[in-house]
Amino acid sequence: MIDTHTHVYLPEFAEDVDEVIARAREAGVNTCWLPGIDNGSLDSMLALKARYGDYFELFAGLHPTEVGADYRSRLDSIGCALSDHIYKGIGEIGLDLYWDATYRREQEDALRVQLDWAVAQDRPVLLHVRQAYDEIMSIVRSYYDRGLRGIFHCFAGTLEQARELTGAGFLLGINGSITYKNTPQREFIRQIPLQYIVTETDAPYLSPVPLRGRRNEPANIPLVVACLASLYGMTAEEVARQTEMNARGL
Ligand SMILES: [Zn+2]
Numbered sequence: 001m002i003d004t005h006t007h008v009y010l011p012e013f014a015e016d017v018d019e020v021i022a023r024a025r026e027a028g029v030n031t032c033w034l035p036g037i038d039n040g041s042l043d044s045m046l047a048l049k050a051r052y053g054d055y056f057e058l059f060a061g062l063h064p065t066e067v068g069a070d071y072r073s074r075l076d077s078i079g080c081a082l083s084d085h086i087y088k089g090i091g092e093i094g095l096d097l098y099w100d101a102t103y104r105r106e107q108e109d110a111l112r113v114q115l116d117w118a119v120a121q122d123r124p125v126l127l128h129v130r131q132a133y134d135e136i137m138s139i140v141r142s143y144y145d146r147g148l149r150g151i152f153h154c155f156a157g158t159l160e161q162a163r164e165l166t167g168a169g170f171l172l173g174i175n176g177s178i179t180y181k182n183t184p185q186r187e188f189i190r191q192i193p194l195q196y197i198v199t200e201t202d203a204p205y206l207s208p209v210p211l212r213g214r215r216n217e218p219a220n221i222p223l224v225v226a227c228l229a230s231l232y233g234m235t236a237e238e239v240a241r242q243t244e245m246n247a248r249g250l
Pocket of ligand 1: 007035
């Protein structure tokens with residue numbers, strides 16, 4: 001299994017990251033992908049990569065909630081970081097109109113700049129979208145025929161949006177929120193072929209049931225896999241094998 005979106009480089013894990021990784025391995029999670037949030041994330045991500053090698057794959061990007069008046073200079077430093085091929089892709093990037101919509105235009109511009117990089121550099125993207133699915137789709141649509149590929153992390157759109165995005169080749173990241181009773185995606189996710197689904201934790205956030213409210217960690221991926229297995233009417237082994245293949249394919 002792969003955790004395609006985890007923030008174990010954050011201070012929440014500073015005390016016990018080695019044990020967290022040992023538990024993840026024990027649970028059958030063989031790779032973790034680390035999305036950056038801004039330039040400041042990269043040092044602690046690189047430190048984990050130096051210690052654990054291939055266990056981690058790194059992504060660099062400017063997160064939409066980090067876009068402010070100075071976003072141009074922050075993009076410049078992300079752009080410099082991306083000249084290092086240690087970064088497999090660009091992320092997490094996107095639109096977030098939930099926390100603060102003050103810099104909406106700037107968020108959209110930062111997103112376009114980074115999507116252009118992804119196309120030019122042939123790197124996949126990890127997309128963060130909160131309360132902005134219509135808005136991001138009107139941007140991403142113009143990239144469908146330009147070879148853009150990636151994951152809509154923590155997918156929270158509609159069935160119609162899921163169909164359009166997977167039709168364009170994007171993958172949907174599913175995490176612990178699929179185990180929550182009121183999550184709308186529970187009702188329709190099985191209508192999306194499993195070949196478009198990847199697993200993630202978004203640790204330290206969004207712990208799956210029955211651990212909801214606690215700090216999340218990659219070792220909880222099997223709970224997401226088990227939930228997907230019951231929603232798709234498949235075995236956990238089948239879901240684990242297919243979703244890992246999907247992530248590796250990307
Ligand atoms: Zn994230």
